[in-house]
Amino acid sequence: MKFPITYSLKQIAQLIDCSFVGDANFSVLGMNEIHVVEAGDIVFVDHPKYYDKALNSAATIILINKEVACPEGKALLISDDPFRDFNKLTDFFKPFKTATSSISDSAVIGANSVIQPNSFIGHNVVIGENCTIHSNVSIYDDAVIGNNVTIHAGTVLGANAFYYKKRPEGFDRLKSCGRVVIEDNVDIGANCTIDRGVTGDTTIKEGTKIDNLVQIGHDTVIGKKCLIASQVGIAGCVVVEDEVTFWGQVGCTSGVTIGSKAVLHAQAGISKSLDGGKTYWGIPAQEARSVMKEMANIKKIPEILTYIKSKK
Numbered sequence: 001m002k003f004p005i006t007y008s009l010k011q012i013a014q015l016i017d018c019s020f021v022g023d024a025n026f027s028v029l030g031m032n033e034i035h036v037v038e039a040g041d042i043v044f045v046d047h048p049k050y051y052d053k054a055l056n057s058a059a060t061i062i063l064i065n066k067e068v069a070c071p072e073g074k075a076l077l078i079s080d081d082p083f084r085d086f087n088k089l090t091d092f093f094k095p096f097k098t099a100t101s102s103i104s105d106s107a108v109i110g111a112n113s114v115i116q117p118n119s120f121i122g123h124n125v126v127i128g129e130n131c132t133i134h135s136n137v138s139i140y141d142d143a144v145i146g147n148n149v150t151i152h153a154g155t156v157l158g159a160n161a162f163y164y165k166k167r168p169e170g171f172d173r174l175k176s177c178g179r180v181v182i183e184d185n186v187d188i189g190a191n192c193t194i195d196r197g198v199t200g201d202t203t204i205k206e207g208t209k210i211d212n213l214v215q216i217g218h219d220t221v222i223g224k225k226c227l228i229a230s231q232v233g234i235a236g237c238v239v240v241e242d243e244v245t246f247w248g249q250v251g252c253t254s255g256v257t258i259g260s261k262a263v264l265h266a267q268a269g270i271s272k273s274l275d276g277g278k279t280y281w282g283i284p285a286q287e288a289r290s291v292m293k294e295m296a297n298i299k300k301i302p303e304i305l306t307y308i309k310s311k312k
Contacts (some may be wrong), residue, residue, distance in 0.1 A: 001177050001199045002030040003093060009061065009075050012042070014069050015092055016085040021067060028061055031089055033219065035255075036200040042089070044082040087175045090199075094177035097123055097141065110147065122158070130182070139180075140196065146184035152212070154191040157182070161198045161218030161236060163182025174198060176218065178252055183207075183224075189214065195236070205242075217254065229266075241276060 009026035013019065029040030037043045037059035044063040045054035053067060054062050055071055063077040079085045086242040103109075103121040110129035115121065119137040127133070128147035137151050140158025151157070156181045178197025182188070183205045189212035196202055197219040204210070207225040214228050217236035217271050222228070224242040232246045235254035245263045252258070252270040259276020269283035281288035 016088050018077050018079040020077050021070050026075045032199045044086040046082045051096055090175040090177045092246055136303055143180045145182045148185045151188045152190040156193045158196040159193060161195050163198060
């Protein structure tokens with residue numbers, strides 16, 4: 001998320017009541033998760049295991065729970081609880097706004113687009129031309145939808161990321177201030193859920209078709225002309241390249257990349273990044289032909305054992 005104006009390091013420190021290391025006038029342009037940070041962004045880190053990754057990332061302001069050597073050209077915000085203070089910044093820059101109507105006055109809806117009864121269109125939503133939004137669809141604030149998009153009944157775009165910190169008293173949610181972006185010519189089935197990015201965008205690119213009952217997690221990017229069948233679950237921060245096919249009930253862990261034109265057979269379990277141009281199956285997902293050969297060989301075991309016994 002980029003801030004509406006440039007803030008100074010001192011101003012941000014005052015907002016969250018913490019100390020800082022660096023020039024008081026150091027420019028702060030936004031805040032983001034580590035996989036999407038750019039120069040001028042704040043990133044938070046609260047575990048020594050990830051200090052180096054955060055300090056060496058593209059972010060130039062690190063919200064951290066211990067004073068450490070500050071890399072050249074960067075600044076630190078020293079907090080006793082970076083997770084809490086990242087949420088404070090979200091509340092300040094992107095506070096939750098209650099709705100007073102089914103379609104917000106700030107929403108922009110293009111020519112020839114149809115919104116069926118009982119749908120909710122939040123603040124600052126942009127919907128392009130020739131779209132059909134069927135009944136009981138909920139499109140949360142700031143979502144961007146391109147032209148010629150169809151969204152079927154019961155689908156929700158922009159719910160919170162599934163992102164929690166475990167504390168002694170229970171789980172503390174990391175608040176989401178990102179968006180859902182749906183490009184042109186996308187079809188989304190009934191009762192799908194596509195979560196907003198934590199600070200960036202969850203994106204469905206041009207021409208992708210999504211069946212009913214599909215879940216797509218925060219900050220995931222689905223490429224162009226992908227096919228996603230029913231009951232697929234894709235976790236957060238996944239990159240799916242162009243023309244990938246997911247058949248029914250495929251499950252995908254977070255933070256992996258699936259290469260262009262890969263095919264995932266039904267009920268495959270994706271636990272690591274996969275090369276493009278191949279067909280996968282099984283748990284964990286492996287090249288389908290290899291798995292099928294292994295299964296065929298396993299079926300031969302009784303025959304082999306019978307043969308061995310006959311030779312004794």
